[in-house]
Amino acid sequence: MEKKLKKWQGWLLFGGSMVVVFVLGLFVSSLLERRAEVVSVFNNRPDQFTDSIVSQNEKFARNYPREYKTWSMTEDTSFVSEFNSSQSVDVLAKRPEMCILWAGYAFAWNYNTPRGHKHCIEDLREILRTGAPGITPGKQPQPGTCWTCKGPDVPRLMREKGIGAFYAAKWSDWGPQVMNSIGCSDCHDARNMDLRPSRPALYEAWARRGMNVKNASRQEMRSLVCAQCHTEYYFSKNEKEKSYLYFPQDSGMTVEAIEAYYDKIGFYDYIHQLSRTPILKAQHPGYELYKMGIHGQRGVSCADCHMPYIAEGGVKYTDHHIMSPLAHIDRTCQTCHRQDAETLRQNVYERQRKCNEIRNRVEKELSTAHIEAKFAWDKGATESEMKPVLSLLRKSQWRWDFAVASHGASFHAPQEVIRILSHSLDCASQARLKISKILAHHGFYGDVVLPDISTKAKAQAYLGLNMAQKNADKKKFLEVIVPQWIREAKAKGRIVEL
Amino acid sequence: MNLCSKLKSIKNLFTRGQKIFLIIMAGCFVGLGCLFLYQMRMHTYLIGDDPAACINCHVMTPYYATWSHSSHFRDATCNDCHVPHQNIIKKYFFKGMDGMKHVGYFLTYSEHQAIRAEDASAEVIMDNCIRCHTQLNLEFVKTGRIDYMMAKRGEGLACWDCHRNVPHGGMNSLSSTPGAETQVPLPSSPVPEWIQRMVGHRQSAYKY
Numbered sequence: 001m002e003k004k005l006k007k008w009q010g011w012l013l014f015g016g017s018m019v020v021v022f023v024l025g026l027f028v029s030s031l032l033e034r035r036a037e038v039v040s041v042f043n044n045r046p047d048q049f050t051d052s053i054v055s056q057n058e059k060f061a062r063n064y065p066r067e068y069k070t071w072s073m074t075e076d077t078s079f080v081s082e083f084n085s086s087q088s089v090d091v092l093a094k095r096p097e098m099c100i101l102w103a104g105y106a107f108a109w110n111y112n113t114p115r116g117h118k119h120c121i122e123d124l125r126e127i128l129r130t131g132a133p134g135i136t137p138g139k140q141p142q143p144g145t146c147w148t149c150k151g152p153d154v155p156r157l158m159r160e161k162g163i164g165a166f167y168a169a170k171w172s173d174w175g176p177q178v179m180n181s182i183g184c185s186d187c188h189d190a191r192n193m194d195l196r197p198s199r200p201a202l203y204e205a206w207a208r209r210g211m212n213v214k215n216a217s218r219q220e221m222r223s224l225v226c227a228q229c230h231t232e233y234y235f236s237k238n239e240k241e242k243s244y245l246y247f248p249q250d251s252g253m254t255v256e257a258i259e260a261y262y263d264k265i266g267f268y269d270y271i272h273q274l275s276r277t278p279i280l281k282a283q284h285p286g287y288e289l290y291k292m293g294i295h296g297q298r299g300v301s302c303a304d305c306h307m308p309y310i311a312e313g314g315v316k317y318t319d320h321h322i323m324s325p326l327a328h329i330d331r332t333c334q335t336c337h338r339q340d341a342e343t344l345r346q347n348v349y350e351r352q353r354k355c356n357e358i359r360n361r362v363e364k365e366l367s368t369a370h371i372e373a374k375f376a377w378d379k380g381a382t383e384s385e386m387k388p389v390l391s392l393l394r395k396s397q398w399r400w401d402f403a404v405a406s407h408g409a410s411f412h413a414p415q416e417v418i419r420i421l422s423h424s425l426d427c428a429s430q431a432r433l434k435i436s437k438i439l440a441h442h443g444f445y446g447d448v449v450l451p452d453i454s455t456k457a458k459a460q461a462y463l464g465l466n467m468a469q470k471n472a473d474k475k476k477f478l479e480v481i482v483p484q485w486i487r488e489a490k491a492k493g494r495i496v497e498l
Numbered sequence: 499m500n501l502c503s504k505l506k507s508i509k510n511l512f513t514r515g516q517k518i519f520l521i522i523m524a525g526c527f528v529g530l531g532c533l534f535l536y537q538m539r540m541h542t543y544l545i546g547d548d549p550a551a552c553i554n555c556h557v558m559t560p561y562y563a564t565w566s567h568s569s570h571f572r573d574a575t576c577n578d579c580h581v582p583h584q585n586i587i588k589k590y591f592f593k594g595m596d597g598m599k600h601v602g603y604f605l606t607y608s609e610h611q612a613i614r615a616e617d618a619s620a621e622v623i624m625d626n627c628i629r630c631h632t633q634l635n636l637e638f639v640k641t642g643r644i645d646y647m648m649a650k651r652g653e654g655l656a657c658w659d660c661h662r663n664v665p666h667g668g669m670n671s672l673s674s675t676p677g678a679e680t681q682v683p684l685p686s687s688p689v690p691e692w693i694q695r696m697v698g699h700r701q702s703a704y705k706y
Contacts, residue, residue, distance in 0.1 A: 005517050013518060019527030020530070025533035030689045030697055309673035311611065313556050316676035334612035335671045336661075 054190040055160065056496045062185075064193075066312075072321035074116030079327045083352050084407055086323055088123065089113040092456045099459035100367035101397060104273030105281065106141050108463060109470060112475040113407070116324060117182035120150050123173075125482055128470050132477035133172035136470075143243035144169035148199060149229040152185035153178045153494065155198040163200050167235075168242040175481070176488040179495050187225035195221040196230040205247035210285030222301035223287065230286035230302075230406065232258055232265060248421060253288040255402045255420050259395070268394075273463060275373035276386075277393040282401035289406055293413030305332045340498070348411050355403070355410035358421040362400045365428040369393060372435045373450045379442045389434045396427035537688055541596060550683050555600075557609050560670050563678035568665035579626045579665075580619065592622065601616040610673035620656070621646040627657045 010143055045063045054060070057285060061068040079086040091111045092099055102108040110128035114120075124130060124146070131141040145167040148154055157177055158166045166174075189196040197203070197213060202224065206213050234246040248261040259280070262268075268278030290296040295305070307318050308331035325332035326348060329341040373389055403420040404411060410417050439445070453459040460467055489495050512520065520531075535541075542551035553562045565571060581596070582588045596619070603609045615623060628642040630633050635642025644654040662668060687694070 005514050010517070012520055013521045014525040014528075017522040018529035021526045021529030022533050022536075025537075026689055026693055027697075029537065029687075030693055033687065308611070309676075311672035311676055314676075314679045316673060328611075330610035330612045330671075331673060334610075334614075334669075335674050336669055338614075338669060340614070355600065444604070 013152070013462035018231060029152050041103035049190040051193055052189045052196075053152060053155050053185045055156045055185060055494070057152070057180055057185075058496050058498050060184045060190075061498055066315070066317045067320045070310075072118065073321040076116040076321070077115055077119075081324055081326050083410070084113060085157055085339055085354065087113070088115050088119075090456070092408070092459075095363060096453050096456045096459040097363040097367040099456060100274070100370055100453060101363065101400070102281075103463050104372065105270040105279070107281070107468065108460065109465065112258060112395065120181050122180060124150055126474070126478065128474055130171060132470075132473035132481075133170070133175075134481045135473045135477045140171050142170055142171040143167065143235065144174050145235050145243040145245050146171050147178050148245055150178050150202070151180045151182050152198070153180055155185060155385040155406075158200065158394050164244065167244050172481075176485040176492075177490045177494065179486070186228075193224055197221075197225050199228040201233060201245045201247050202228040202231075204463070205249045208250050219299060219301055222303040223290070223296075226302040226306075227287035230284055232285040232288060232402070234262075234269070234283075234284050237267070242341075250287075253285075253291060253397055258285075258288075258402075259398055262398075272370060272393070275370040275390065275393055276377065277370070277373070277397070279394060280398040280401070282398060282405045284406040285402055286408060286412070289403075289409040289416060290412040293411075296412065308332050308335065351414040352410045353419045355414060355421065358418060358425060359400070359404055359410075362396075362421055362425045362428060365425060365432070366393070366396050366400060367453070368450060369428045369431045369435065371450055372432060372439075375436050375448045376435050376442075379439060379444055380440050381442060385438050385441070389431050389438070392427045392431035392434065396424045396431065399427065449496045480489045538601075539685060539688075543593070547575045549576045550685070552576045553682050554685050555604050556679060557600075557604060557613075558673065559668055559682045560672055560675035560678040561613070563675060564666040564670055566681065568667065570665035574630070574665075578630070579623050582622050583626065583629060609672070611673050612669070617646070617650070622658055624649070638703040 012124065047059065047063050049059075054097070057068070066145060077085075077087045089112060091113060092108075098111065101109075106129040112123070112127065115123060120379070129141060129147065131139045148167075153174075154166070157174065161169075174196045185192065186198055187195060195218065203213050205433075213224060231247055232249075233245055233247050236242070237242070248258045251257045251261050251264075262280055267280070269281035270279055271277070272279050287302075303318065305325040306322050307320060308328060309316055310319050310331065319331070326345055328409070329344055333339075333344040334341065337349075370393065373386070373393065376386065376389070399420045403417045403424065406412075451458075452460045453462055457467075486495075509517075539554045541550070542548065543552060549562060549565070551557050562576075565576070577589075581593050584680075624646040631642070641654070646656055648654055649656040649659070658664065665696070
């Protein structure tokens with residue numbers, strides 16, 4: 001017969017074990033507080049750089065884990081909004097008229113919407129516009145300048161080789177050199193992480209206007225690091241400074257001021273294959289148009305919306321996952337605006353839809369005008385007859401491209417974009433009117449028969465482009481040449497892995 | 499045999515050793531439960547209306563800091579505006595539901611950087627505006643003769659549609675008020691002072 005457990009003994013055991021566990025738990029808390037001290041280790045900076053340019057982004061990961069982690073998230077392609085996304089979308093397939101607008105220029109071959117910064121180098125290698133050096137014989141379609149914005153290897157190269165020599169080189173010369181995608185040293189001084197644009201074109205453009213980038217305030221810097229690339233630029237055609245990169249901002253940043261600058265130096269990017277117009281290709285005047293919108297005018301910087309702050313306890317840091325502000329309205333719009341997220345999103349879409357409406361009209365009208373101009377040339381129109389038409393087409397296309405090329409403009413500056421597109425539409429319509437008079441003069445009164453350009457393939461076939469050859473060369477280039485570049489870069493220690 | 503004696507007879511199924519083991523296990527279980535509640539500072543939520551309870555986790559600090567610099571700081575606590583006051587059951591039911599939601603957001607890192615009142619919360623807040631400012635809202639002007647849902651339907655305006663800066667000062671968010679953390683009373687360390695002394699920590703952490 002075993003001893004019976006007395007009632008008080010039971011309660012004592014119960015209470016005793018309860019207290020023991022509780023007190024042990026308090027000691028565990030004390031232990032955890034000591035563990036929390038370890039976190040402060042990560043607030044230290046284990047890596048110190050003596051050089052202002054460090055090309056390998058991975059080297060910053062230990063010092064700036066949060067910034068590095070969010071930066072590497074630019075690899076993500078899951079965001080989609082009504083008009084744009086973080087994915088690569090074939091724009092020509094969606095808007096075949098753009099093949100006609102860019103006839104005679106490499107953009108008619110291939111044009112995709114941009115992915116995040118982390119993809120910039122692979123996307124540059126893969127786009128048909130950069131050609132297939134080493135596979136396709138003859139002159140390369142792009143100069144070394146084409147790498148200018150593609151990552152922190154570029155400021156390193158410019159320092160090693162000289163700015164002029166960097167631009168003047170062949171595109172393929174820098175293939176084994178530019179390996180690290182847009183990252184830390186493009187915008188920061190590696191020694192102290194101060195904001196510091198690294199591309200000379202910005203400093204040169206400001207200097208020509210008697211300004212110094214270094215005197216810009218920190219809030220301005222939060223846009224200027226973006227403005228060193230997301231802006232209108234051109235490659236010099238002057239033989240003495242081959243393919244030198246310029247920002248045409250000397251007489252101002254409006255669409256008219258930049259056009260006046262180009263007209264003054266007699267610049268054009270290409271002669272249109274159909275209408276023979278000397279066309280200005282707008283690059284991506286993102287900074288210019290942002291400055292003309294209400295957010296830019298109120299001093300909201302690019303980073304305020306595209307790189308919003310995150311608070312994690314007592315740590316506040318900048319989200320380096322640069323992307324559409326629509327992806328995180330609670331961190332972007334709502335830090336100033338009190339409306340709910342869906343209302344704000346619809347406010348953005350409404351502006352974008354309105355701009356898009358006019359854009360669609362312009363693309364129809366302008367592509368038709370180019371085709372009709374070709375018809376007029378074929379009917380025997382003279383240079384002097386066509387001169388006012390070409391002038392209008394140049395104006396129209398410059399305005400259209402300026403308004404759409406920067407992707408975000410329809411929200412950055414909706415009124416300005418609508419204004420520019422209206423002028424574009426007006427110029428295109430005027431051109432068509434003039435063409436019909438010229439045709440009448442040459443005895444043609446009917447409607448010009450338009451080719452079927454309902455798909456990208458049909459539009460490209462109409463232009464006589466041999467896309468099969470270009471695609472095959474590119475495929476071979478990606479399989480043969482690019483791996484060689486990467487092997488060379490690895491051997492020379494230009495890539496580091498975490 | 500009735501249920502009560504049935505339950506009592508369960509005791510006899512175990513040997514003495516098994517009983518001791520089970521009692522200790524039960525003690526550990528309850529002890530851990532108490533520890534969990536203590537660590538999440540449950541006592542501060544249940545007893546009283548001290549606004550410091552609302553910043554047990556750091557997420558609410560911008561709202562505490564802005565409130566503590568506002569005119570409402572003198573007379574109104576968080577609970578005066580953010581929980582219903584019709585009766586004690588409604589009060590604690592709402593507090594419990596809202597509190598559990600907050601625990602969920604906190605543990606899953608899903609708090610928004612700009613925190614807004616949800617509809618249910620907005621209703622409570624507006625009722626409370628009118629509760630305190632009764633005479634002004636019901637007699638002098640008629641703005642208080644509606645509730646938030648009516649305002650949402652367009653039958654009037656919510657209080658804060660005009661009084662935009664009351665009491666948290668216009669727009670604020672976690673990321674736009676980073677200094678808030680230094681303006682608020684931080685929760686004291688869960689480790690009692692006698693343990694801190696015992697382990698040789700000279701001053702207790704977090705007590706300012």
